[in-house]
Amino acid sequence: xxxxxxxxxxxxxxxxxxxxxxxxxxxxxxxxxxxxxxxxxxxxxxxxxxxxxxxxxxxxxxxxxxxxxxxxxxxxxxxxxxxxxxxxxxxxxxxxxxxxxxxxxxxxxxxxxxxxxxxxxxxxxxxxxxxxxxxxxxxxxxxxxxxxxxxxxxxxxxxxxxxxxxxxxxxxxxxxxxxxxxxxxxxxxxxxxxxxxxxxxxxxxxxxxxxxxxxxxxxxxxxxxxxxxxxxxxxxxxxxxxxxxxxxx
Numbered sequence: 001x002x003x004x005x006x007x008x009x010x011x012x013x014x015x016x017x018x019x020x021x022x023x024x025x026x027x028x029x030x031x032x033x034x035x036x037x038x039x040x041x042x043x044x045x046x047x048x049x050x051x052x053x054x055x056x057x058x059x060x061x062x063x064x065x066x067x068x069x070x071x072x073x074x075x076x077x078x079x080x081x082x083x084x085x086x087x088x089x090x091x092x093x094x095x096x097x098x099x100x101x102x103x104x105x106x107x108x109x110x111x112x113x114x115x116x117x118x119x120x121x122x123x124x125x126x127x128x129x130x131x132x133x134x135x136x137x138x139x140x141x142x143x144x145x146x147x148x149x150x151x152x153x154x155x156x157x158x159x160x161x162x163x164x165x166x167x168x169x170x171x172x173x174x175x176x177x178x179x180x181x182x183x184x185x186x187x188x189x190x191x192x193x194x195x196x197x198x199x200x201x202x203x204x205x206x207x208x209x210x211x212x213x214x215x216x217x218x219x220x221x222x223x224x225x226x227x228x229x230x231x232x233x234x235x236x237x238x239x240x241x242x243x244x245x246x247x248x249x
Contacts, residue, residue: 006030006121007129014126022060030121038163042154050146051118053139055125065146072149073104079148079161080104087176095178098185103168103175107234110137112164113144115171131210137230186241193244194219202240206232217243 004012006028013021031047034040040047049063057064080103084096102108113119122134122143133139152160168175187202194202203218209228215235216226225242229235 010123010129014129022062025123026062034121040151040155040163042150046150046154047147048123050150051121051123051143053122053124053128053133053143055128055133056123059125065143068146068149069142072145072147072152075148075152075157075160076104076109076145076164079157079164082161083165083176088178091178095181098181099176099178102180103172105234106137106141106231108172108175109141109144112167112171113140116144116167118143118147136212137234186244187237190219190240190244202243204232204236204239206235215239219243 009025031044050065050068052064054064118140119134124134190202198220205216207214212228212230213232217239225239
């Protein structure tokens with residue numbers, strides 16, 4: 001008989017709330033399988049911590065990923081900065097800073113996390129699971145950072161850098177290309193374009209929904225684009241990019 005998947009077991013835990021099922025979740029074989037697949041030397045209980053959201057921690061009184069995510073954010077920044085310095089030793093600081101921001105932002109890191117299927121290993125609380133919090137970009141990108149922190153702590157910078165850069169190249173092959181700034185800097189470009197044409201700035205509005213934010217873009221008092229996004233910041237950038245692609249500014 002095949003073993004239950006982690007999230008099937010999690011649903012069982014929500015209904016039973018017993019220590020045996022909790023233990024089975026925290027020691028699920030999928031965690032060891034992840035370690036083996038990626039040739040990691042991180043203790044299983046430390047890996048599980050990286051996948052434990054605060055909502056699960058509050059419900060079941062176990063350690064959570066928050067400090068690891070905080071540490072991992074700095075490690076990811078350093079890895080990406082080092083890579084950029086090696087790729088573009090003569091480029092100016094402003095462009096490198098913008099390119100780094102386009103790589104270490106929530107959306108790009110979430111693509112890497114999804115490529116690794118981290119969402120299948122994240123432990124969240126009962127209510128958050130119903131809301132599919134473990135699928136949201138902000139949660140899976142934070143989990144990636146927590147994971148990188150654990151790799152750095154147990155295997156050092158060289159291994160952490162190798163794994164992250166390998167995963168980036170697989171999930172977002174164009175991540176380090178300088179022409180990515182064209183799309184990432186869309187808000188600034190749209191602002192310049194609307195100022196030149198209408199002598200006014202673009203305006204964004206956002207309404208909170210259960211699944212995220214309904215973001216709208218207004219240009220010269222006309223609503224030109226809208227969409228639902230996991231964060232206001234991502235929504236504004238994506239709508240600006242679409243507006244530049246579809247409108248003559």
